[in-house]
Amino acid sequence: MAAAPRRSSSTRGRAAAPRSVIPQVPWRDPQPAPIVLVSGPEEVCAERATAGIRDFLKAEDPSLEVSDIRADDYTAGTLLAVTSPSLFGEPRLVRVSGVERCSDVFLAEAVAYLAQPQEGATVVLRHTGASVRGKKLLDAVRAGEGDGVEIACPAIKRDSDRYDFAAGEFSAARRRIAPTALRALVSAFADDLTELAAACQQLIADVDGDIDDRIVERYYGGRVETSAFTVADLAIAGRHGEALVSLRHALASGADPVPLVAAVAMKLRGMARVAGSRESSAALASRLGMKDWQVERARRDLVGWSQATLGRAIQATARADAEVKGASRDAVFALERMVTVIATRAPFAS
Template sequence: MSPAPRTTSRAGAAGADWRDVPLAPVVLLFGPEDFIASRAVDDVRRKLRAQNPELELTTLDAGHYTAGNLGMVASPSLFSEPKLIEASGLAAMNDYFLQDALAYIKDPAPDVTLVLVHGGGVRGKKLLDALKALGVPRVECQPLKKDQDKAQFVSTEFQLARRRIDAQAVRALVAAVGASLSELAAACSQLIADTTGMVSTDDVDKYYGGRVEATAFRVADAALAGNAPVALSTLRHALATGVDPVPLVAALAMKVRTVAKVFGVRGGSAQLASTLGMAPWQVDAARRDAGHWSGPALVQAIKVLAEADAQVKGGAKDPVFAVERAVTVIATAARR
C-alpha cells in the first residue's frame, strides 16, 4: 500500500495546477467552475487508484453533514485499504462539518486523502484560513473568462492528446462553444476523436458552424478582410436562419477593437500579446486584418459600429437594416 504523501510545507498552499493535483492528506479545490473542480477530482482519483486499485471512495455533502461522520469514514477499514474522501458543497457547509473538519485537518488519518470542494465565497472562512496556515495544496477552480485563456485551454487539450489544431481553428472553436468550459472540453474531445491530422477551421465549421457565435465571427472575418460579397451573403443567411443582430454587431465590434489595438504598433507577437492582453496568435491574426485598413477607415468603422450598437439595442425600428449598413460600410472601407 502506498500512503498519500503528507504536506508539511506552507509552500503547498500556493495555487496548484488542476490538471496535475499534488497528492496530500488534505487538498482544497476552491472556486465556482464545476468543470475544473471535477477534472481535479478525477486527477486525484486516477493517481490514487494507480497506486492501489482497491482504493475506497466515500463522498460527503458538507451542507447536509451529520456530526462525527468525517471521523467515522476516515477510520481504518478491516483490510486497511487506502481511502479517498470527497467532501463537496463547502460553500454551504453546516456548523457540524466546520467543527469536524477543523479538528480533522490538524491530524489527518493515515492512508486517507480528503478532497474538499468549495465553490467560492466566505462561508467557512475559519476553515479556509486554517487550511492555508497548514500549507494544504489549494487548486483554483475559477472560470476562464478571457478568450485567450479559453484558447490556451483548447491548445492544451490538443497537446495532451498529441494532436494539432491550427490557430484559426482554435479561435473558431472558442467563438462557437466558448461560453461553457464543459462544452468547450466536449468539443475538443469530439474533434480529437472524429478527425485525423491537423484540425482546421473547416473541421470546426463542419461540427459547430451552426452556432450563433461562429456565424457572427464569419461575418466579421469577411467584413474586416474587405470581402463585401461574402460578408453580406453570410450575414443575410444568418439573419434568415434567426440569428439576432445584437451578437452580429458585437462580433464586428470585437474584431474592429482588436485591429485597432495592433494598428501601427511595432514589436514581436509575444511581446505585444503580453502588453495588450491577447494571445500571440490573436496578435498575428489582427495584424493580418490590419493590413486591409487605414487610420481614417478604422475611425469610420468604429463610428458606424457605435451607431449600429445603439440601433440594434432598441434605438431603431429596423435593427436588421442597421447591421446590414454597418457590415456594408466596414467591408467597403477595408482594402481587399
Template sequence: MAAAKGRGKTSAKPSIPQVHWREVRPAPVVLVSGPEEFFASEAITGLRTMLRTEDPSLEVHELDASSYAPGELTTLVSPSLFMEPRLVIAERVQQTEDAFLKEALAYVEAPIEGTTLVLRHSSGVRGKKLLDAVRSMPDAIEISCQALKANELFDFTMAEFRSQRRRAEPQAVQALVAAFSSDLAELAAACRQLMSVSGEEEISTEIVERYYGGRVETTGFKIADSAIAGRFAEAMLLVRSGLDTGLNAVPIVAAFAMKLRLMAKVYGLAGSDAQLARTVGGAPWQIGQARRETRGWSEHELASAILLVAESDHMVKGGSRSPEFAVEKLVRCVALRDFSGA
C-alpha cells in the same frame, strides 16, 4: 505564549501549494476553489483516477455540504475494518451547513492517514474559516479554478492538444474557440473528439470544418471576418442565419470588438508579427491577420467602427428592444464602411 500567538497569526495566511488542475496530486486535504466547474471536475476526476490506480480498493464517497446531516463526515472518513484508502468529496462548501463546517474544521486539525478529503468551494465568504484553516495546513494543496478570459481561450485550446502530444493549426484553433467560446467543457470535448477521430498528428482547419462546420460558420468571428473584409452579402447572410438559429447577439458584438481593437493597435506599426505580438499582446498569427485586415481601412473608419461597436454593445445588453436590429446595423455599416448614419 508569545510563540504560540505568533504561530496562530501566521496560520491564517495562504501558504499551501497552488497546483494547476492538470497537475493534481494526492494530499490529505485538497481544496478545489474558484467558479470554473470544468477545471474543478477535471481535477477531481484526475485525482480519483490517480488514487484508484494506486490502490483499486479505494472507497469513494460524495457528500453535499449544503444539505449536510450531522456526523456524516465523521462516518465517511473513519477507517474501515480492512483499512481501505478513502476519497471523500465534499461539494458546495460555499453553501455549507454549520454542522459540516464544525466537523470539517475539527477534521483538518488531525487528518486521518489513508483518507483524502476534497473540499469544493466555488465562491463567496461562506466557509472562509474552513478555507483559511486548510490553507494553513503543512501538507494540503489548493487547485484554483478561475474562469478564463476570452483572450485566454486560444492558449487553453492549444494546451488541450499539447497535453496529448498533438498540434493544431492556428486557424483551426481560432475556429474552435469561436464556435465554443461560451462553454469551456464543450470546447474541451470538441478538441478531444477531433483527436479521437483524426489519425494525423496535427489538427487541421479542414477537419474542424468537417466536424463542426455548422457550428463554426455562424459564429461571431465568422460574421466579423466577412464584414471587416467588406463581403456585405455574405456577412448579412451569416448574421441572419445565426440569429435565426439561436446565436446570441452579445458574442457577435464581442467578436467585432476584439478584432477591431486589435486592428487599431497594429495600424501603421512597423516590425515583424512576433515583435508586435510582444508589444501589443496576442499571438503572432493574430497580429498578422489583424495587419492584413487593416488594408483598405482608414484611421477614421477604424475609429468610427470602434465607436459603433461600443454603441452596439450597449444596445444588445439591454439598451434596445431589438438587439438583432443593432447587430444587423453593425454588420451593415462595417461591411460597407459607411458610418454616416451610425
C-alpha cells in the same frame, strides 16, 4: 507527478511550523495530498482536477475506496467514519461537495479534522466561491493546517482564456490542431465552456492525425457559420455579400444582436491597438497584455485598411452598439449597415 508529502503518524500532535501559503497546483496537473481544496466557480476545471486526483490514486492502488459527502446535507461523524482506516488499510478518497453551503456540523468537524488528518486518506473540498460560507475552513487549509494544496479554478470568460483552455485540451492529449481551426472551434462554442470541452474531446477521440479547418467545419459547421466571429471575420476581410448572408443566417438561428456587435467591436479594437506598431509580435503582445496569436491575427486583418477606414468602421460599430441596445427600433438594419460600412470600407449610402 509527485504526490505532496503526507504527514506521518510520528508527527501527529506536534506543533507544525507555520505556513502562510499552501502549494498552488494547476487543475490540469492535480497533486494528491491529505487535504485538497478545489476552489473557484469553473466547474469543468474542478471536475477535471478531482478526476485527476482519483485517477492518480487509483493508479497507485487499485483498491482505492471513494466516498462522496455533501457538506450542506451532512450527518455528524460521517467525515471521520469514511476517512478512518479499514481492516485491510485501503487508501481512501473522500470528495466533499457544496462546501460553500456547508452546515455548522460539517464546518466544525472539518476544521477539527485538519488538526489530525487520517493516514492514507485524501479529502477533496469543493468550494465554488459563491458565498463566504466555510471561510474559517478555507482559511485554515490555506494557512497550512492539514498538509493541504489548493487547486484554483477561476472563471473562464475572456475569448483569450477560452482559446487557451481549448489549446490546453489538445496539448494535454498530444494532438495538433491548426490555429485557424482552433479559433473556429472556440468561436462556435463561445457561450458554453462545457460544450467547448466536449467538442475538443470528441475531436480528439474521433479524428486520427492533425485537425484542420475542414474537420472542424465538418463536425461543427452549423455552429461555426452562425458564430458572431464568423460575421466579423467576413466583414473585416471585405467579403460583403458573404458577411451579410452569414449575418442573416446567424439571426435566423436565434443569435442575439448585442453579442454580434460585441464580437465585431472586439476585433476592431484589437486591430486599432496594433496598428502602426513595428514591434515583434511577442514584444507587442507583452506590452498590450495580448496573446501572440491575437497580435498576429490583428496584423493580418489590417491588410488593406487605413487609419481613416478603420476609424469609420469603429464609428459604425459604436453606432450599431447603441442602436441594438435600444436607440433604434430596427436592430437588423443597424447590423446590416454596420457590416456594409466595414466590408466596403466606405460610408453608408442611405
